[in-house]
Amino acid sequence: MLTYMDYLQNAFYRATSWDPDNSYVNLTATARALLDFPTPRGLKMDLSSLSTPKFGTSYSLSNLGVVDGSVSYLYSSLPLHNVHRSEEVDLHDVTMGYRQLEELRSPDNERFWEVWKGGVRVDGRNTLLFGRMYLPASTLEALYLRRMKPTTQFRITGVSDGRLKSGGTIMAMMQHDFGKWSGEYLYSTDGALIGARGLYNFGRDPRKQPNPPPRTSDEKAVGRFSMGAEFYYGILNKSAGMSTGLRYTTLPTHPNAPTTMTLTLTPLMGSLSATYAIKAGEAASFCSRFDFNMYSYESDLSLGCEVWRREDVEKEDFAGVLKARVSQTSGIGLLWEGRLKHLLFSLGAGIDLRRKDQLVRAVGLELQYSS
Amino acid sequence: MAFNFNWAPLTTSNTSSSAFYSHAKSLLTAALNKSQKPPIIVDDIFVEELNLGQSAPELEILEIGDLAEDRFRGIFRLGYDGDAFLTLRTKVQVNPLNTYLSTTPSYTSPMPLAASSPLTIPLQITLSHFRLSGFIILVFSKAKGVTLVFRNDPLESLKVSSTFDTIPFIKDYLQEEIERQVRRLFQEELPVAVHRLSLRLWNPEYAASLGLDAHDPDPSSPIDGIEDGSGDDAMAALINPLLSPSDNSDTPSIAFSQKNLVALKELSEAQKTLSIRTPGISDAVFRVWASGGGSSSAGWERSVDAPSTLMGPRTYTFSDTGEAISSAASISSRPGLATSSSVSTGGGVSTPGTRTRGKKKKHRVVNLRPTKESTHSDPAPDKPTTSTTQTTITSAGRKEEDLPTPQTPTFPSPPQPQLIPSTPTTPTPTSSPFSQEERVVFESPVSPTSPFAAENITCSQTSPSEHRRPHLRTGSAHSSGILEQAFMKKLAHEMQKRIEEERRRRGVVGGASGKLWCEVERELAGVGLGAGIGVGMGMGMGIGGVGAPPAYRQ
Known part of the structure; x- marks a missing residue:
């Protein structure tokens, strides 16, 4: 389940019409949501509120052996009116599941962003500030997000922790999204890591053709084929890494069940990963992944699914979702997320069948309340 | 003065030596896995093979600087050029980005899509051809424990062979890295470990802080058959803890010839x-x-x-x-x-x-x-x-x-x-x-x-x-x-040697040439007399003193 602050961040993306799915990082977002979902450990409680449309707070308390917690503050220069309380939020917005991609849309014309008042341009750039302090570990996380242009977003994240080398780390990232393609360039002070990644979408360029496209069934795109690559190089430790990936996903116009297929390749390390996800109806999705390394011959097969439970058949309202995954290496994971009165809860367990003495590895319950 | 190690039981393939080796292997395995391993090592380290070889190390006492029941200071020379070897087996993560992600905080992680996919490779490393030569300074004080210091870098050479011998870059890297680690082990970690261990054994306060019982090396009855007349200065005899056998007397750990x-x-x-x-x-x-x-x-x-x-x-x-x-x-x-x-x-x-x-x-x-x-x-x-x-x-x-x-x-x-x-x-x-x-x-x-x-x-x-x-x-x-x-x-002997050198340097032949020289020789004569050489002798004594001074000949 997303934390409240992640939910607010997604709300900021939506409000500033930024599409995080059109990025190479989220090429396999569907498979990750169905196969790599984290299961909670211990008891955790979140108390959050958006006191004004621009300012949100969140207090978190967790008990995993020792009691610790965190205090978070978020400020957005753009009023976030699309944020709902925990009793009325759409569960699809706070849980990660099958990611149905929409038709690509052209980025806003820069002129539309201009605000003029009395002959003077008064518009500003929307900014999001976020800070979280972990106690008693005294670790500080900070985020600065600035929507610079309709196609550009600048993002700085930092962690301050006395236990880290040189006291902390800062990563800066410039993100571009032109619809047809997107790119990200990053630099991290930890090891002086530089990185670049890009995603190219085949097919229609949303900037050149009228939007929406012609509604004739022949020209209607029913799927999208994307390809991307990433490259990293650590200047200080002189280490490099790269990968390439392909994705085919059906669009909402597709007549059959929504499907996503990806293939990622890491040539240097010889690893290959293929995923296949299908949304079999409104309430169920299934995903499988096959990993193989051609150097070490290590392989893994993972299967996962999510099943939604309807609260009321007529109202199309969902009361919860059950996620399950099984993998050869990481065992079985179960997660049940839903709403109980005003509370959002997330109950999960990790089971490792290979270890008979310690079958259930992690059990946890997470509760969220926001107003 | 040197020690004579009885190495034969280790080389013969009887049951006791195999029991010793299996015990040593398990101890070493536990010690290697106890501390936090670097993130590149993704599996436990197993000691595949351990062999102490056919020849024993040489340990020579160079100097005993201080000797008392509660303290000891001495200098030893350690030399080893044998055929001992050690084979370790583990699994390493060869993707540097995977290792990077495990150390960087997740909030600022670049979150790569697949570039960090793991690749673990079994690694077998054999360390052999140890050549050690070092001077050990050993200081023991009952209050401060044992301080063992290598005065120089004892590792002369070491051969590292591994799974990656065919790749020269990795081979060189491993050789360098392991040599560095072994040097660090000898010069930093071993002294610290010995010191801590000795504190645990002899310092009750330190042991109490660790929640252990200190082993008191003081024998209950001093083995001093001679009682001093004055009670306040009675000599407290003590079995030298460095040489004392373990507490269970049925298995004496040290046997002297x-x-x-x-x-x-x-x-x-x-x-x-x-x-x-x-x-x-x-x-x-x-x-x-x-x-x-x-x-x-x-x-x-x-x-x-x-x-x-x-x-x-x-x-x-x-x-x-x-x-x-x-x-x-x-x-x-x-x-x-x-x-x-x-x-x-x-x-x-x-x-x-x-x-x-x-x-x-x-x-x-x-x-x-x-x-x-x-x-x-x-x-x-x-x-x-x-x-x-x-x-x-x-x-x-x-x-x-x-x-x-x-x-x-x-x-x-x-x-x-x-x-x-x-x-x-x-x-x-x-x-x-x-x-x-x-x-x-x-x-x-x-x-x-x-x-x-x-x-x-x-x-x-x-x-x-x-x-x-x-x-x-x-x-x-x-x-x-x-x-x-x-x-x-x-x-x-030393004086004579010096004089010889001095003389050779100056080219002085025969009798003394300076006043100082005379004095030195006069002093020397005191020694020389023991061998029947009188005052004022010049060359004769000098010649005698080159190899072994007259006083030295028994």
């Missing part, structure tokens, strides 16, 4: 009884045992003023800093043995109680270095400073100075017939002339059940504040004739 024990017993008895038949220890030279503070300064003056009394043994005087060494060729300047004999004969001035109180400052140095390695000691001594240590003893020491001294046959000086009749030769330990004074007695333990238990190094207490001055040899009215003489011989 019978031959050595016999030799040590002989030596100890020779000291107790002042027997002239002192066995010599081959390849060993004893530095000065002690010499009286007040009396030593007197001895110094005498050596300068009265060069005519060159017969007989000499006294070496050290200043507080240990720099100045002077030699006196006077019999009467050997207060140590004289004191002892005077006590036994009852002719002494002071009571044992006062004397033991006076011997607070004392420092023993037993140098076991081969003579060829000794290069120090200035032949032209600095101006000696009177030792400030002796307060109560000086009067006694001075008065007893004139008493004769027994002569051991290891020192080839002409016999001194007046010594022997005046020396009491009571063989019982309780009435030994050394009993009230400091003794270094190598003897087999009293308990008959454990004949090989340990060598008991029985010494008197010295004030701990003094033992910090490593070169301080303060005078005291107690002695050990053998050590003193052995040190004299060593000094004489």
Whole structure:
């Protein structure tokens, strides 16, 4: 389940019409949501509120052996009116599941962003500030997000922790999204890591053709084929890494069940990963992944699914979702997320069948309340 | 002086050696996996094979700088050039980005899509062809534990072979990295581990802080058969904890060869009884045992003023800093043995109680270095400073100075017939002339059940504040004739060597050429006389002193 602050961040993306799915990082977002979902450990409680449309707070308390917690503050220069309380939020917005991609849309014309008042341009750039302090570990996380242009977003994240080398780390990232393609360039002070990644979408360029496209069934795109690559190089430790990936996903116009297929390749390390996800109806999705390394011959097969439970058949309202995954290496994971009165809860367990003495590895319950 | 390791049980393939190896392997495996491993190692480290090889390491005692029941300081030389090898097996993560992500905080992680996909490769590393050569300084103090320091980098070479031998880049990297780690192990981690272990064993406070029971090495009954008359200064004998076997007496962990024990017993008895038949220890030279503070300064003056009394043994005087060494060729300047004999004969001035109180400052140095390695000691001594240590003893020491001294046959000086009749030769330990004074007695333990238990190094207490001055040899009215003489011989040898070098350098042939030179030679003559070389000799003595000085020939 997303934390409240992640939910607010997604709300900021939506409000500033930024599409995080059109990025190479989220090429396999569907498979990750169905196969790599984290299961909670211990008891955790979140108390959050958006006191004004621009300012949100969140207090978190967790008990995993020792009691610790965190205090978070978020400020957005753009009023976030699309944020709902925990009793009325759409569960699809706070849980990660099958990611149905929409038709690509052209980025806003820069002129539309201009605000003029009395002959003077008064518009500003929307900014999001976020800070979280972990106690008693005294670790500080900070985020600065600035929507610079309709196609550009600048993002700085930092962690301050006395236990880290040189006291902390800062990563800066410039993100571009032109619809047809997107790119990200990053630099991290930890090891002086530089990185670049890009995603190219085949097919229609949303900037050149009228939007929406012609509604004739022949020209209607029913799927999208994307390809991307990433490259990293650590200047200080002189280490490099790269990968390439392909994705085919059906669009909402597709007549059959929504499907996503990806293939990622890491040539240097010889690893290959293929995923296949299908949304079999409104309430169920299934995903499988096959990993193989051609150097070490290590392989893994993972299967996962999510099943939604309807609260009321007529109202199309969902009361919860059950996620399950099984993998050869990481065992079985179960997660049940839903709403109980005003509370959002997330109950999960990790089971490792290979270890008979310690079958259930992690059990946890997470509760969220926001107003 | 070297140790003789019994390596044979390790090389034979019997059940006990295989049991030892399996035990050692499990211990090593546990030790390797106990500490936090670097993120590149993704599996436990298994010790696949361990073999200590056919040849034993060489451990040689170079110098024993300090020796008491509660402390020890010595220098050892460790050498190894054998065929021991060690094979380790583990799995490593070869994707550097995966390792990077495991160390960087997740909030600022670049979150790569697939570039961090893991690739683990089994790795087998064999370490072989160890060549070690190092000097170990071992300092033991009961309060501060054992400090073991390598004075140099002991690792000469090491061969690393691994799964990646075919890739030269990785091979070189592994070789470099493992050599670095092994060096660090020897120079940093091993001393720390030894120190901690010793603290846990001997320091009850430290052990209590760890929640452990400290092992008290003090034996319940001191193996000191000789009771001092004065109760306050009773010598507390102690089994040397460095040599003591483990607590369970049924499995003695250290066994000494019978031959050595016999030799040590002989030596100890020779000291107790002042027997002239002192066995010599081959390849060993004893530095000065002690010499009286007040009396030593007197001895110094005498050596300068009265060069005519060159017969007989000499006294070496050290200043507080240990720099100045002077030699006196006077019999009467050997207060140590004289004191002892005077006590036994009852002719002494002071009571044992006062004397033991006076011997607070004392420092023993037993140098076991081969003579060829000794290069120090200035032949032209600095101006000696009177030792400030002796307060109560000086009067006694001075008065007893004139008493004769027994002569051991290891020192080839002409016999001194007046010594022997005046020396009491009571063989019982309780009435030994050394009993009230400091003794270094190598003897087999009293308990008959454990004949090989340990060598008991029985010494008197010295004030701990003094033992910090490593070169301080303060005078005291107690002695050990053998050590003193052995040190004299060593000094004489060193001086002669120096003079030879000097002479060769200057091209001086024949007699002395300068005033200083004369003095040096005069001093030397005191030693040389033992071999029948007189004052003013020039070349003859020099030639004799090149290889082995005359005083050295037995």
